[in-house]
Amino acid sequence: QVQLVESGGGLVQAGDSLRLSCTPSKRTFTTGLMGWFRQAPGKEREFVSAITWNDNKSYYSDSVKGRFAISADNAKNTVFLQMNSLKSEDSGVYYCAAGPGSSFRVEIDGKYLYWGRGTQVTVSS
Numbered sequence: 001q002v003q004l005v006e007s008g009g010g011l012v013q014a015g016d017s018l019r020l021s022c023t024p025s026k027r028t029f030t031t032g033l034m035g036w037f038r039q040a041p042g043k044e045r046e047f048v049s050a051i052t053w054n055d056n057k058s059y060y061s062d063s064v065k066g067r068f069a070i071s072a073d074n075a076k077n078t079v080f081l082q083m084n085s086l087k088s089e090d091s092g093v094y095y096c097a098a099g100p101g102s103s104f105r106v107e108i109d110g111k112y113l114y115w116g117r118g119t120q121v122t123v124s125s
Contacts, residue, residue, distance in 0.1 A: 002031055002114045004096045008081075009119030014088055016123070020081040022096030022116060027053065027077065030113050032101020034072065034079040037109060038121070040092035047107035048094070049081060059106045064090075088125040093118040 008020040024031050035050035049070040050059045058070050069082040083090065097112035105111060 002026055002028070002098060004098060004114055004116035006094070006096045006116040006119045009094060009121045011122045011124065012086055014086060014123055014125045016086055017082070017084045018086065018121060019083065020094055020096075020119060020121075022079045022081075023077055024098055024114070030100055031098040033099045033103070033106060033111070035097045035099070035106060035112055036070065036081050037095045037097060038090075038092040039095070039118075040089075043092075045095070045109060047109070050106040051079060052101050052103060054101060057103060059103075061107070083121070086121075086123045088123050091121060091123045094121050 003025040005023045033052050036048040037045050038048050039045040047061050048064055051070045051072050053072055067085045071080045095118045096116040098114045099112035
């Protein structure tokens with residue numbers, strides 16, 4: 001079993017930045033892909049971004065492309081999600097997820113085997 005520990009959420013104003021972190025308890029072939037999803041109240045969980053450990057290939061949803069940046073620090077065993085120019089619609093619970101390292105359909109939550117407990121991001125307008 002793999003645990004994912006997230007941190008970095010908070011309350012900010014529109015236009016501000018936040019950085020989320022996610023550290024897996026261990027790395028296996030089942031955690032080659034790391035992703036971030038978010039869920040706003042009353043809405044379905046949606047894909048935000050993903051990255052592969054072995055080649056740092058990154059993926060973004062259209063709604064965050066150009067504003068968010070995902071990175072993977074192998075030395076720290078941590079994935080970061082830098083969120084800039086935050087908007088009120090970015091508010092929600094952000095979940096870190098891990099799954100096999102295939103880059104096929106990274107936006108599908110069923111692809112991921114492990115999930116963190118989530119961290120709240122609130123952007124006031």
